[in-house]
Amino acid sequence: MHHAVGSSTLLSFEHVTKFYGPVIGINDVSCRVGPGITGLLGANGAGKSTLIKLASGQLRPTQGTVLIGQHQAWSTAAKHHLGYSPDLNSFYEEMTGREFVYTMARLHGFSRGEARQRTEYALEEVGMADRARRHLAGYSHGMRQRIKLAQTLVHDPWLLLLDEPLAGIDPGGRREISELLLKLAGQGKTLLISSHILVEIEQLSSSIIMMSRGRIVACGTIAEVRNLMQFRPLVVEIVAEPARRLAALLAENPDVQGVEVRDSVLIVRTRNPSKFFDQIGQLVCAHGIEVLRLQTLDGGADAVFEYLQQGRP
Amino acid sequence: MKLLRAWTTLTSLTFRRLLWSASTMMVLLPLTGCLLFILWRFHNRPDLATRDFRDFSEFLILIFASIVVPICALAFGTASVGGDREDRTLVFLLVRPIPRALVLLAKFTATLPLVLGLVVGSYWLYCRLAGEVGQVAFGLYLPALIYMTLAYVCLFHLFAVAFRHSTIIALIYALFMELLLGNIPGIAKRVAVNYYGRSIMYAAGANEGLPTPDPRWFEPLSVDAASWALVGIAFGGLLLALVIFSRREYRDLT
Numbered sequence: 001m002h003h004a005v006g007s008s009t010l011l012s013f014e015h016v017t018k019f020y021g022p023v024i025g026i027n028d029v030s031c032r033v034g035p036g037i038t039g040l041l042g043a044n045g046a047g048k049s050t051l052i053k054l055a056s057g058q059l060r061p062t063q064g065t066v067l068i069g070q071h072q073a074w075s076t077a078a079k080h081h082l083g084y085s086p087d088l089n090s091f092y093e094e095m096t097g098r099e100f101v102y103t104m105a106r107l108h109g110f111s112r113g114e115a116r117q118r119t120e121y122a123l124e125e126v127g128m129a130d131r132a133r134r135h136l137a138g139y140s141h142g143m144r145q146r147i148k149l150a151q152t153l154v155h156d157p158w159l160l161l162l163d164e165p166l167a168g169i170d171p172g173g174r175r176e177i178s179e180l181l182l183k184l185a186g187q188g189k190t191l192l193i194s195s196h197i198l199v200e201i202e203q204l205s206s207s208i209i210m211m212s213r214g215r216i217v218a219c220g221t222i223a224e225v226r227n228l229m230q231f232r233p234l235v236v237e238i239v240a241e242p243a244r245r246l247a248a249l250l251a252e253n254p255d256v257q258g259v260e261v262r263d264s265v266l267i268v269r270t271r272n273p274s275k276f277f278d279q280i281g282q283l284v285c286a287h288g289i290e291v292l293r294l295q296t297l298d299g300g301a302d303a304v305f306e307y308l309q310q311g312r313p
Numbered sequence: 314m315k316l317l318r319a320w321t322t323l324t325s326l327t328f329r330r331l332l333w334s335a336s337t338m339m340v341l342l343p344l345t346g347c348l349l350f351i352l353w354r355f356h357n358r359p360d361l362a363t364r365d366f367r368d369f370s371e372f373l374i375l376i377f378a379s380i381v382v383p384i385c386a387l388a389f390g391t392a393s394v395g396g397d398r399e400d401r402t403l404v405f406l407l408v409r410p411i412p413r414a415l416v417l418l419a420k421f422t423a424t425l426p427l428v429l430g431l432v433v434g435s436y437w438l439y440c441r442l443a444g445e446v447g448q449v450a451f452g453l454y455l456p457a458l459i460y461m462t463l464a465y466v467c468l469f470h471l472f473a474v475a476f477r478h479s480t481i482i483a484l485i486y487a488l489f490m491e492l493l494l495g496n497i498p499g500i501a502k503r504v505a506v507n508y509y510g511r512s513i514m515y516a517a518g519a520n521e522g523l524p525t526p527d528p529r530w531f532e533p534l535s536v537d538a539a540s541w542a543l544v545g546i547a548f549g550g551l552l553l554a555l556v557i558f559s560r561r562e563y564r565d566l567t
Contacts, residue, residue: 020564053564056408057407057408058404058407058408058562058563058564059562059564060562076410076411076412076413077410079408079409079410079411080410082408084404084408086404088401088404090400090401090402091402091405092330092402094330094333103322103326104405104409106318106319106322107319107322107323107405107406107409107411108315108319108409108410109314109315109316109317109318109319109410110315110318111318151405
């Protein structure tokens, strides 16, 4: 399976398999992540962390290759282009936020002056410039998330790997960070954001990668993934007059699995939503049925993800 | 130039973090205990008899070769990398554009002067406090202590990159291999680093009247052989640590 995401290839996985002893972490994964925000979705144990660790060069693939541009992700050369924000709360607690970000800049080899300049820029970007004098040990979870983000930005990489970057941030902060991530994407950077909160990803991402049991189950733009869903069973609620007449007509449709009538409300289960939506318009027009409301009951990304997971061995 | 700056930053960061760590406290306590013993036993004794030199030498060999040097090296040698592993901050270093071998060399470069400083500094202080016997002893045993420090620091770096809970493993090693096997009769003691250090120390003290130990309990190696053994342990251990650290995946980082 080969998945194409985005136009310009920056981060690529080519038939990557990773074993942890006898346990398989990810299995024959191929995908390319280009500029913009790509959401990496999956339940716990789906393989998201392994994918991120491979991309950040913490792990080496058992088979296949992981490339950041032209460089193997494991190599030192690739690290120049990579900003990584791990999903952990450990820091050099004795440092202030500013010292931490400055130290990370210095570890990229910047001179004192340049590191200071870049630190101030990064802190400003994540909204921590006025709170960076405090020691990290006294920071809230949200402040720690911002500092982690600042240390990923300090060397201006074009690839950002962010593991749960919005976890623990208050709603106002989420909006600010989301705006920052969108701004970075607008600058042409490539962002791979791992999350298990689908709504978060839907609001940010132009593309998504869905993982389950070590494999990519769906990959592409959100529209492309939606197209994959056309044969997914769907429950639709219809408020119509006369409801019973519409129920009888729908029951004859081979793509409808079941119809339930509650006063004027129909609950319809279809196995082919795309065809169903094509046909229902013609049906109500032909029989003069008035449709007052039509809505899907399980069309959210969570249901999509659940369905995709069920479909995999 | 950028790589050099990054490397010196990491070395300086490691040095500062080790200096202000719990390891320093852990090391200062036994050193202070020894200091008090020295003050009680040797201070203000004007006579420089052979007996005093022998007593002081045996004290130094016992305390420094078996306790002070291994403890200082263990405390800082395992903490330099092991501390980052246990605090889960190592990931912040491994995603920087510094080759892994250089990351470990920076850790080593920061640790060695710290341990050497503590060992040589406390040794110098004890020798000063012991009066004239101390002044005689200082130059005699210093090379052996430096060799041992180098060997232990390298060895405990190897432990740190190879084992997750390296401090515990190193403590078990120090108790079992260095204290127990290092002090039993026969050739089993050759697995202990301090055997080679003590061999050099006994040879150095012999000209000043330090008696050679009973060969049934301790048969020293020649100075050359013991020195080469310590240098071999040091460079072999460091090389192995560099290879492991460069290739190893640390799955427990995040």
